[in-house]
Amino acid sequence: MDWKLELVAIPVADVDRAKGFYVDKIGFVEDIDATVSDDVRFVQLTPPGSACSICIGKGITQATPGSVEGMQIVVPDIKAAHDELAERGVDVSEVETFPWGDFVYFRDPDGNRWAVQQVPPRD
Numbered sequence: 539m540d541w542k543l544e545l546v547a548i549p550v551a552d553v554d555r556a557k558g559f560y561v562d563k564i565g566f567v568e569d570i571d572a573t574v575s576d577d578v579r580f581v582q583l584t585p586p587g588s589a590c591s592i593c594i595g596k597g598i599t600q601a602t603p604g605s606v607e608g609m610q611i612v613v614p615d616i617k618a619a620h621d622e623l624a625e626r627g628v629d630v631s632e633v634e635t636f637p638w639g640d641f642v643y644f645r646d647p648d649g650n651r652w653a654v655q656q657v658p659p660r661d
Contacts, residue, residue, distance in 0.1 A: 543590050545582070546609070549601040550594045550648050557581055557594065559647050563626045566592070585611055604649030616640040616656035623654075 550556035560566040566583040569591060573579045578597035584590075588611075613619040616633055620642045623630040631643040640656045 546590065546592050547599040547601070548592045548594050548606055548609070548646070548650055549599050549603045550646070550650075551603040552647070553579055553581060553595055555647050557583070560592070560594070563628050564623070565626070604646075606650040608653070609650065610653045610655055612655050612657060614656065616642060616654065619654050619656075 548556075557568070557571070560583050561568055564585075566585050568581070569584055570580060570582040572581075574597075579595040580593060580598060581595045582591050582593045584592075592609075616639075620630055620633055623642070623644060628644050631641075634641050634643075637658070639658050642654045644652050644654075646652070
């Protein structure tokens with residue numbers, strides 16, 4: 539049986555601000571923006587090429603906005619990813635190199651922390 543991770547909730551304080559950040563600055567694709575009731579708004583966003591999406595919204599999670607750490611996106615070219623994020627106005631770190639890959643880091647407007655990794659070639 540396959541077990542596929544397809545959706546991760548990211549807690550945010552201001553849904554529209556977060557949606558603008560993830561779509562306009564990071565480049566995620568808006569899949570769904572549905573207001574279900576006065577208490578529930580569901581926004582699903584997907585990184586280009588990814589099988590896993592994030593959801594933000596109102597009534598989605600009880601986690602504290604900004605409390606997520608360790609979200610990671612994998613790209614084929616870390617320098618190109620860094621440059622694209624910087625050009626879009628994201629406060630992105632410089633490239634850091636480790637034996638397990640090259641990384642850049644950024645935070646969303648609430649402080650949720652993300653890593654972007656280029657995996658090293660495997661022998």
